[in-house]
Amino acid sequence: MTRVIEVENLTKIYKGNIKAVDDISFDVNEGALFGFLGPNGAGKTTTIKLLTTLASITSGKATVLGHDVSKQPNMVRKSIGIVPQDLTIDNELKGNENIMLAAKLYHVPNHVAKKRVEDLLELVGLTDAANRLVSTYSGGMRKRLELIVGLVHEPKVLFMDEPTLGLDVNTRKIIWDYIRELNKEKRVTIFMTTHYLEEADALCDVAAIIDRGKIRAQGSPQELKEIIGGEVITIELTKERDLQDFFSSIKGVKEVKKLGSTYGIKLGMAEDAIPAIIDGIYARGVKIKALSCSKPSLDQVFLEVTGKEFREEESAEAASRRQDIIARRG
Ligand SMILES: Nc1ncnc2c1ncn2[C@@H]1O[C@H](COP(=O)(O)OP(=O)(O)OP(=O)(O)O)[C@@H](O)[C@H]1O
Numbered sequence: 582m583t584r585v586i587e588v589e590n591l592t593k594i595y596k597g598n599i600k601a602v603d604d605i606s607f608d609v610n611e612g613a614l615f616g617f618l619g620p621n622g623a624g625k626t627t628t629i630k631l632l633t634t635l636a637s638i639t640s641g642k643a644t645v646l647g648h649d650v651s652k653q654p655n656m657v658r659k660s661i662g663i664v665p666q667d668l669t670i671d672n673e674l675k676g677n678e679n680i681m682l683a684a685k686l687y688h689v690p691n692h693v694a695k696k697r698v699e700d701l702l703e704l705v706g707l708t709d710a711a712n713r714l715v716s717t718y719s720g721g722m723r724k725r726l727e728l729i730v731g732l733v734h735e736p737k738v739l740f741m742d743e744p745t746l747g748l749d750v751n752t753r754k755i756i757w758d759y760i761r762e763l764n765k766e767k768r769v770t771i772f773m774t775t776h777y778l779e780e781a782d783a784l785c786d787v788a789a790i791i792d793r794g795k796i797r798a799q800g801s802p803q804e805l806k807e808i809i810g811g812e813v814i815t816i817e818l819t820k821e822r823d824l825q826d827f828f829s830s831i832k833g834v835k836e837v838k839k840l841g842s843t844y845g846i847k848l849g850m851a852e853d854a855i856p857a858i859i860d861g862i863y864a865r866g867v868k869i870k871a872l873s874c875s876k877p878s879l880d881q882v883f884l885e886v887t888g889k890e891f892r893e894e895e896s897a898e899a900a901s902r903r904q905d906i907i908a909r910r911g
């Protein structure tokens with residue numbers, strides 16, 4: 582497996598001794614959709630800036646497509662696409678003009694660029710709005726345009742910083758489909774940051790959780806969820822029966838708890854064991870009154886690895902911003 586991004590003991594200390602990224606190491610394989618998860622201020626944007634040559638590394642090393650980020654910044658810049666957290670498109674240009682401008686900056690020949698611009702606009706559903714000034718676009722349309730501006734030179738690696746931040750549910754789903762298509766159909770390796778845990782769960786095949794500059798856990802979303810011990814099946818029987826030994830004997834079962842006629846069964850993957858559980862219960866002449874299955878969420882993983890609630894962190898920041906606004910309104 583080719584490693585497209587290699588990060589070794591990367592550290593960034595900003596002026597004022599602010600350690601935004603603290604000795605992180607990870608690899609991203611070719612074709613991966615890598616999610617970089619963390620709350621506000623965790624160090625996500627800083628990491629993207631380091632990997633895309635937009636900020637200088639304090640210590641450690643990073644390579645992108647084999648090029649050293651510090652020593653060969655031009656080679657890195659040529660081979661990557663960036664979708665920044667803050668919008669950079671020009672409101673006074675039309676949608677298609679913005680992408681043509683990006684094509685010129687990347688020296689894409691005019692006739693090649695024209696066809697790509699059409700395809701890219703089509704991909705994000707902006708064909709009809711292509712000839713309108715961006716100042717007349719809605720926030721979601723701007724974000725969609727921003728996503729394709731970084732792609733006109735057909736980069737092999739795309740860095741996306743919070744691609745769906747602030748978008749409504751429908752637009753987020755459209756962008757998820759687009760990110761999946763880029764990754765699977767066009768085989769672009771994607772490094773994306775997000776603070777929506779469910780987004781990493783839905784999209785990414787590998788994810789790392791960063792908090793206060795340090796990576797706290799990494800793996801597939803499934804592996805991350807296994808950190809908290811897997812899924813729980815709750816079964817209520819029509820009458821009380823001792824099935825403890827039977828449940829414990831099923832492959833994958835880690836723990837069985839009984840409360841009257843209700844059992845809680847903790848296991849790796851519920852769907853693998855449900856048929857055996859149901860068949861075994863009926864074979865013993867017992868009936869099921871209710872059955873439910875709870876899957877662990879990445880929220881719980883975050884709580885496990887950082888010792889605090891993901892949302893709490895977010896809302897603390899949000900609360901302080903809100904207080905600022907209230908204070909300014911006076
Ligand atoms: N140019 C800078 N100078 C000094 N400190 C900075 C600078 N940029 C970021 N920081 C600090 O570095 C830390 C990490 O910031 P960063 O922008 O990387 O976080 P983030 O995970 O992208 O957060 P968010 O979810 O809010 O975008 C924060 O404490 C931030 O205040």
Ligand SMILES: [Mg+2]
Binds near residue numbers: 625626627666742
């Ligand atoms: Mg950020």
